[in-house]
Amino acid sequence: MVLQRAMAFLEEEFRSLLEDCRNNPQSNYDIFLKNSSFNYKNQDQSDQGETESGDFPAYSLEVVTKMNKIACAMISAGYETECCQVYSVSRRIAFNEQMKRLEFEKINMDDVLKMQWETLEGEISRWIKVVKTCSGSLFPGEKNLGESIFSDHPLICRSLFSNLARAVVIQLLDFAEAVSMAKRSAEKLFKFLDVYETLQDLIPAINDSCSHECEHQLTWEIAAACDRIGESAVSIFCDLENSIKSDVAKSPVPGGAVHPLTRYVMNYLKYACEYINTLEKIFEKHAKLERSLPMTSNLSSNDIEKESESPHNFETVESKTPFSIQVVTVMDLLDTNLEAKSKLYRDPSLRYIFLMNNGRYILQKVKGSTEVRQVMGDTWCRRRSTVVRQFHKNYQRETWTRILPCLSHDGLQVNGKVNKSVLKDRFKIFSTTFDEIHRTQSTWVVSDEQLQSELRVSITSVVIPAYRSFVGRFKQYLDSGKVDKYVKYQPEDIETLIEGLFDGNPTSMGRRRSS
Amino acid sequence: MPATTDNQSSFLNRISIRRNQVVAMENHDLELEDLELFQKHVADRFSHILSTTAGNITDPSSATTESPSAAQESCTPPLLSISWFRNLLDTYLCCEAEFKAVLVMGRDPTQFTKTPLDKLIPDLLDRSVKALDICNAVTHGVELVRHWQKLAQIAVTALQQTTIGEGQVRRAKKALNTLLTSMVVDEKENANSNNHGKSTERSWSFGRRGGSGNNNKDRATGNFRSLSWSVAKQWSAAKQIQAMSANLAAPRGGESTGLAMPVYIMSTVLVFVMWSLVAAIPCQERTGLATHFVVPRQLGWAQPMIGLQEKIVEEWKKKEKKGTAGLLEELQKMEKVAQSLVDFADSFQFPLEEEKAAEVAMQVEELADICRKMEEGLVPLQQQVREVFHRIVRSRAEVLDLLDQVGKLSTPVPY
Numbered sequence: 001m002v003l004q005r006a007m008a009f010l011e012e013e014f015r016s017l018l019e020d021c022r023n024n025p026q027s028n029y030d031i032f033l034k035n036s037s038f039n040y041k042n043q044d045q046s047d048q049g050e051t052e053s054g055d056f057p058a059y060s061l062e063v064v065t066k067m068n069k070i071a072c073a074m075i076s077a078g079y080e081t082e083c084c085q086v087y088s089v090s091r092r093i094a095f096n097e098q099m100k101r102l103e104f105e106k107i108n109m110d111d112v113l114k115m116q117w118e119t120l121e122g123e124i125s126r127w128i129k130v131v132k133t134c135s136g137s138l139f140p141g142e143k144n145l146g147e148s149i150f151s152d153h154p155l156i157c158r159s160l161f162s163n164l165a166r167a168v169v170i171q172l173l174d175f176a177e178a179v180s181m182a183k184r185s186a187e188k189l190f191k192f193l194d195v196y197e198t199l200q201d202l203i204p205a206i207n208d209s210c211s212h213e214c215e216h217q218l219t220w221e222i223a224a225a226c227d228r229i230g231e232s233a234v235s236i237f238c239d240l241e242n243s244i245k246s247d248v249a250k251s252p253v254p255g256g257a258v259h260p261l262t263r264y265v266m267n268y269l270k271y272a273c274e275y276i277n278t279l280e281k282i283f284e285k286h287a288k289l290e291r292s293l294p295m296t297s298n299l300s301s302n303d304i305e306k307e308s309e310s311p312h313n314f315e316t317v318e319s320k321t322p323f324s325i326q327v328v329t330v331m332d333l334l335d336t337n338l339e340a341k342s343k344l345y346r347d348p349s350l351r352y353i354f355l356m357n358n359g360r361y362i363l364q365k366v367k368g369s370t371e372v373r374q375v376m377g378d379t380w381c382r383r384r385s386t387v388v389r390q391f392h393k394n395y396q397r398e399t400w401t402r403i404l405p406c407l408s409h410d411g412l413q414v415n416g417k418v419n420k421s422v423l424k425d426r427f428k429i430f431s432t433t434f435d436e437i438h439r440t441q442s443t444w445v446v447s448d449e450q451l452q453s454e455l456r457v458s459i460t461s462v463v464i465p466a467y468r469s470f471v472g473r474f475k476q477y478l479d480s481g482k483v484d485k486y487v488k489y490q491p492e493d494i495e496t497l498i499e500g501l502f503d504g505n506p507t508s509m510g511r512r513r514s515s
Numbered sequence: 516m517p518a519t520t521d522n523q524s525s526f527l528n529r530i531s532i533r534r535n536q537v538v539a540m541e542n543h544d545l546e547l548e549d550l551e552l553f554q555k556h557v558a559d560r561f562s563h564i565l566s567t568t569a570g571n572i573t574d575p576s577s578a579t580t581e582s583p584s585a586a587q588e589s590c591t592p593p594l595l596s597i598s599w600f601r602n603l604l605d606t607y608l609c610c611e612a613e614f615k616a617v618l619v620m621g622r623d624p625t626q627f628t629k630t631p632l633d634k635l636i637p638d639l640l641d642r643s644v645k646a647l648d649i650c651n652a653v654t655h656g657v658e659l660v661r662h663w664q665k666l667a668q669i670a671v672t673a674l675q676q677t678t679i680g681e682g683q684v685r686r687a688k689k690a691l692n693t694l695l696t697s698m699v700v701d702e703k704e705n706a707n708s709n710n711h712g713k714s715t716e717r718s719w720s721f722g723r724r725g726g727s728g729n730n731n732k733d734r735a736t737g738n739f740r741s742l743s744w745s746v747a748k749q750w751s752a753a754k755q756i757q758a759m760s761a762n763l764a765a766p767r768g769g770e771s772t773g774l775a776m777p778v779y780i781m782s783t784v785l786v787f788v789m790w791s792l793v794a795a796i797p798c799q800e801r802t803g804l805a806t807h808f809v810v811p812r813q814l815g816w817a818q819p820m821i822g823l824q825e826k827i828v829e830e831w832k833k834k835e836k837k838g839t840a841g842l843l844e845e846l847q848k849m850e851k852v853a854q855s856l857v858d859f860a861d862s863f864q865f866p867l868e869e870e871k872a873a874e875v876a877m878q879v880e881e882l883a884d885i886c887r888k889m890e891e892g893l894v895p896l897q898q899q900v901r902e903v904f905h906r907i908v909r910s911r912a913e914v915l916d917l918l919d920q921v922g923k924l925s926t927p928v929p930y
């Protein structure tokens with residue numbers, strides 16, 4: 001009887017100690033905040049007392065010691081169940097309050113699936129914050145508290161933590177599962193990957209603190225949720241293929257500029273590759289899954305198929321992980337798509353400008369991202385560089401080489417005397433051709449600055465010396481009054497006009513000659 | 516648990532249709548046989564459950580005079596007991612596996628884009644998602660039951676002494692009072708789903724009042740209430756079931772020969788399982804549950820299920836007025852015994868006469884037995900519910916994949 005009374009009293013004491021600290025949630029949080037920043041700045045003064053060093057829950061050392069004594073007493077008196085009940089319930093409520101403070105609300109799976117993406121995105125961000133808080137401070141804090149109070153009973157401590165963790169984690173996982181069931185679309189990829197990574201971080205937070213069984217169960221559950229998210233992510237990423245394939249243009253991009261599809265795909269790849277470690281993991285898992293299905297075509301046989309269709313990318317790429325293979329597949333499709341689009345240009349020169357622009361954009365994007373570059377490899381970069389240079393050469397040949405014959409010194413002299421009419425013709429042809437080229441090409445754009453200047457330099461280096469020498473050599477043979485009629489441009493003028501190319505702004509043709 | 520799931524999933528994956536590989540069924544008769552077999556198997560399985568269900572629950576004479584051996588009980592579990600549910604969930608998983616095989620194996624994929632499947636399949640998927648919410652509610656309901664079990668355990672420990680003193684009686688009484696109040700309060704507050712938010716606060720504020728032992732009861736119940744934070748506010752289990760059984764109509768005439776029938780059968784099985792779970796385990800807001808799901812009487816294969824349903828509805832109606840925590844057989848027994856022991860505690864005088872002591876000992880033994888069953892069965896039950904949850908999620912994904920491919924097949928990609 002005495003024992004019962006004593007135990008009842010202790011139970012109440014225990015409960016009120018647990019709750020009192022919790023009853024003033026604002027101060028709890030303040031202590032938490034204050035102590036976290038305190039702790040951060042004063043790493044040396046770690047003897048401040050473990051429980052006050054910024055952990056949730058912020059019970060003072062004194063209170064914890066008291067609770068520890070109560071717990072020991074109750075357990076040795078055979079009142080273990082009562083003690084654990086009080087603790088469980090109290091901690092559960094405290095945890096709930098933390099969740100509320102983080103604005104976490106339970107949403108039905110039904111409702112999650114009905115949400116618009118903008119709303120869902122917000123909920124996901126909130127959820128990520130909650131899970132991170134759990135992994136980072138709530139669970140470790142809970143574990144510490146349990147260990148302090150039930151210091152002599154590690155099994156009880158683990159079991160209590162397990163119950164709490166299980167209830168909370170399954171709640172959190174349900175949301176992740178619901179998210180993975182949402183309709184898949186390209187823009188969701190990054191949020192999905194965030195969810196995946198947040199879940200992975202949860203595992204270490206519970207690993208050491210749970211009972212063996214619980215750990216096993218929760219790890220399995222987290223893995224299951226990750227798998228689901230992973231599968232969705234794979235599906236979304238691979239859908240990039242379809243986006244590319246279905247982007248069929250009827251009319252070409254004006255000025256041979258970088259196509260919006262190129263920008264979209266390359267930027268998508270760049271952002272995706274920021275998650276490269278996670279994506280590699282996810283794709284590995286997916287590949288394993290596919291391999292275990294006897295009826296389906298293996299990833300490896302897919303590779304062979306793809307390699308034969310478009311050899312050049314696969315040959316040069318170094319990395320052969322499932323994810324890399326997917327990235328290269330996307331690149332291949334983009335290349336093929338761009339090639340098809342380039343055929344829409346009737347003017348071969350413009351076609352090459354288009355290919356050059358897009359090729360260069362792709363190359364720069366790859367070089368600009370460490371991760372993508374890692375996937376594609378240096379050999380690929382070199383190869384692509386060569387390809388772009390080839391387009392450059394082709395363009396040059398298409399456009400400017402036809403102008404050179406008129407500047408040839410051959411065929412102008414007959415019996416040592418300069419044929420004036422042929423000379424006049426030559427000058428005329430040159431001007432006309434040049435005008436035509438300039439008129440056609442002045443609206444063309446090369447967005448990459450370096451490429452732009454390279455083009456101008458190479459054109460200038462081909463045309464100007466030839467023209468200058470031609471003018472210098474043969475101008476004197478024209479009738480003095482009629483020089484202007486035939487020599488429409490001075491070499492400097494040509495140079496200026498060429499310098500104005502590829503800006504996309506048609507320069508005025510009014511300029512005639514400088515001095 | 517993971518082992519079974521893996522085996523089942525790899526079996527199903529072996530037969531699932533992927534990418535461009537569609538296996539065309541040549542023999543129409545074989546198809547029909549498949550469908551009929553499915554129907555027969557479902558009927559058989561439920562018939563088995565019905566026939567192995569032991570008498571009625573809460574028959575006090577059978578409870579105290581006969582103590583069936585554990586082995587006996589597991590073969591003929593009482594209606595709505597933990598073992599009974601474990602059988603039911605197993606049955607569900609088997610039916611589901613077979614259903615998926617029927618749905619996916621060698622079907623002409625264009626069937627899915629035409630009536631009636633073009634509406635039935637989305638309905639089924641929608642129903643599945645609703646079932647997920649119920650699985651969650653049930654999982655947390657089981658948590659609550661485990662708490663109750665622990666309280667009962669206290670009473671058992673206290674009263675399983677050779678001589679019972681006042682101290683032990685007080686201890687047991689305290690625990691049992693908490694238990695009983697919690698069971699009742701839970702249901703009453705459930706009935707007031709609109710005030711759900713408010714009642715949480717109300718119970719919470721009880722806890723703030725200082726002092727007497729009486730307060731423990733209130734604080735404890737307030738505390739228990741907040742444990743079921745785990746479902747969304749305003750969510751109603753009964754309404755969820757109602758929503759799930761909406762649009763559930765047996766296919767008529769020509770439709771009943773195709774896939775529409777298995778879809779209907781599977782949907783009915785799903786709703787039945789969820790409905791039974793909600794009836795038995797404490798879930799948020801269950802008023803009117805009895806009328807929310809009815810299986811049409813004339814269906815041959817459904818007779819065993821109808822039989823089970825009738826029994827469950829009967830039990831539900833009995834308890835509806837009193838307000839009950841849930842029809843779970845062990846809970847019902849627990850409530851009864853707990854009440855009886857509290858009565859005993861109230862009138863306790865030390866020392867106890869032999870006759871009375873023997874009576875009490877028997878009741879305590881019964882309570883101990885219930886606790887034991889719960890201890891052994893609740894965690895596996897929870898895991899099974901989780902397994903059902905995961906199966907539904909996975910199946911949904913597979914069906915969606917299937918529909919996706921069908922969509923792709925019919926709209927060639929322009930390139």
